[in-house]
Amino acid sequence: MHPTVDEQLTGALRLLDVLETEDELSTGGQEVLTNVRRLLGKVQRSWAAQLPFHTTDNAELTTLLNRTAPLVDPGLVPEDDATPPLDAVAVATRNAELRALLSRVVTGLPRTPEGDAARAEIGDHLRHRVDTDPT
Amino acid sequence: MSDESTDTLHRLQDFLAGQEGTAGTRIADLRRAGAGRSRENWLFDLVGPGPQDREPLILRSDPDGGLVDTSRAQEFAVLRALEASTLPTPRVRWLDATGAQLGSPSLLMRREPGTCDYRVVNGDRPETARRALAESFCDLLADVHAVDWRGLGLDDVLVDPGEQAALHELEHWEQVLRADQLEALPELDLAIDWLRTRARPARRTVLVHADYKPGNILLEGDRISSLLDWELAHLGDPLEDLGWVTQPLRAGEHLIDGAWTADDLVARYTAAFGLEVADDELRWWVVFSTFKTAVMQVSGLRAFTEGRSDEPYRPTRRVLATLLAAITED
Numbered sequence A: 001m002h003p004t005v006d007e008q009l010t011g012a013l014r015l016l017d018v019l020e021t022e023d024e025l026s027t028g029g030q031e032v033l034t035n036v037r038r039l040l041g042k043v044q045r046s047w048a049a050q051l052p053f054h055t056t057d058n059a060e061l062t063t064l065l066n067r068t069a070p071l072v073d074p075g076l077v078p079e080d081d082a083t084p085p086l087d088a089v090a091v092a093t094r095n096a097e098l099r100a101l102l103s104r105v106v107t108g109l110p111r112t113p114e115g116d117a118a119r120a121e122i123g124d125h126l127r128h129r130v131d132t133d134p135t
Numbered sequence B: 001m002s003d004e005s006t007d008t009l010h011r012l013q014d015f016l017a018g019q020e021g022t023a024g025t026r027i028a029d030l031r032r033a034g035a036g037r038s039r040e041n042w043l044f045d046l047v048g049p050g051p052q053d054r055e056p057l058i059l060r061s062d063p064d065g066g067l068v069d070t071s072r073a074q075e076f077a078v079l080r081a082l083e084a085s086t087l088p089t090p091r092v093r094w095l096d097a098t099g100a101q102l103g104s105p106s107l108l109m110r111r112e113p114g115t116c117d118y119r120v121v122n123g124d125r126p127e128t129a130r131r132a133l134a135e136s137f138c139d140l141l142a143d144v145h146a147v148d149w150r151g152l153g154l155d156d157v158l159v160d161p162g163e164q165a166a167l168h169e170l171e172h173w174e175q176v177l178r179a180d181q182l183e184a185l186p187e188l189d190l191a192i193d194w195l196r197t198r199a200r201p202a203r204r205t206v207l208v209h210a211d212y213k214p215g216n217i218l219l220e221g222d223r224i225s226s227l228l229d230w231e232l233a234h235l236g237d238p239l240e241d242l243g244w245v246t247q248p249l250r251a252g253e254h255l256i257d258g259a260w261t262a263d264d265l266v267a268r269y270t271a272a273f274g275l276e277v278a279d280d281e282l283r284w285w286v287v288f289s290t291f292k293t294a295v296m297q298v299s300g301l302r303a304f305t306e307g308r309s310d311e312p313y314r315p316t317r318r319v320l321a322t323l324l325a326a327i328t329e330d
Helices: A005-020 A027-071 A088-108 A113-132 B003-017 B072-082 B127-145 B162-180 B186-198 B238-246 B248-254 B262-273 B279-305 B317-327
Strands: B026-032 B040-047 B054-061 B092-096 B106-110 B206-208 B217-220 B223-227 B234-236
Touching: A005 A027, A027 A088, A027 A113, A088 A113, A088 B186, A113 B186, A113 B317, B003 B026, B003 B040, B003 B092, B072 B092, B072 B106, B127 B206, B127 B217, B127 B223, B127 B238, B127 B262, B162 B186, B162 B234, B162 B279, B186 B279, B186 B317, B206 B238, B238 B248, B238 B262, B238 B279, B248 B279, B248 B317, B279 B317
Parallel strands: none
Antiparallel strands: B026 B040, B040 B054, B054 B106, B092 B106, B206 B234, B217 B223
């Protein structure tokens, strides 16, 4: 079990702390170090939450597309999901595919009351997604 | 001196040797400027030929991966045209439009006196001084918009989109998005849909700075000495700049809590420029500004993933949340 992902990331950040105390580090080097720290910090804060987030978002997106895609093109309704549920990469890929379908729905919605209701529903979904995205 | 500095020095020496008026001069104090977000800047002095001759210069070159892809030749032409105006702009000296000699498209211009502080409006000065600065920034924006662009020949350099300025800008930034996005971004597609259906005709066509902010204004004490970074300048709707400076994402740079609000800024601008600003017209440009910020982040992300930039940009939660909140308020 050890070192866990968190322990390794914490260790990497600690090693960067060591490097940051070097007197001879140039301004450019310090900027690079800051960016590495930001990236590792983001990974540390989000890696464990990504799979459950994408799983939930995929379910919500599928429901949303089943309701809104027929207004544009029934071919944009997602097919049944055969993604292995514990395969984090496959679930993230499925998420990107569903979001691509949603983009096509957004750009094709009619200027009708039904289309406007779909836009509002999609807007609500996206706001919730942005608020809860751990990445 | 680093390999990079040596390489830049040699390129500059070769380039300047071929330019008029540089006989008997030499380059002194060459050093890289602080990390610019979209340009690679080098500072140096051109010394000679007389014993007292010393001209402070800046070399602005395209980086491998920036937030925006713009033309050095166009920026040079705009700045050269503006030298005949009363605006405080830096004097341009030479251009390498293709980068054949300097390695990448570059322009050289006079280094004007003063310092930039993008947070100066909320900095250490007393509130009355900060408000006075904010007012002077607002007045300068009105001066930019009052420039006689036809008289200066800027219509030879820049496209006049006429009353379709809003759709013209939206189309441009959508093209940037399509070229740079790595994945579907329905948040931005929803914003494009909102913007396209609500675009209003421009009531005036002016010179738009398009990145107007204290971070692009040089100050000597409390006096504005120069307005910098004209790489995004174009002809368009004056409300574009006004939307940029009043957008919530930029409030910390332009507004002072309780002392200088967006309404204060718009009222002073209206008085200075003589253009009544309708709330719904300005709102469109505020939303557009947030959309443009998101697109710039998308471009930055592509540059980072392709190894052309060391800045790990990405469309941030703050920008996307602000954008979605604005377009779902109806």
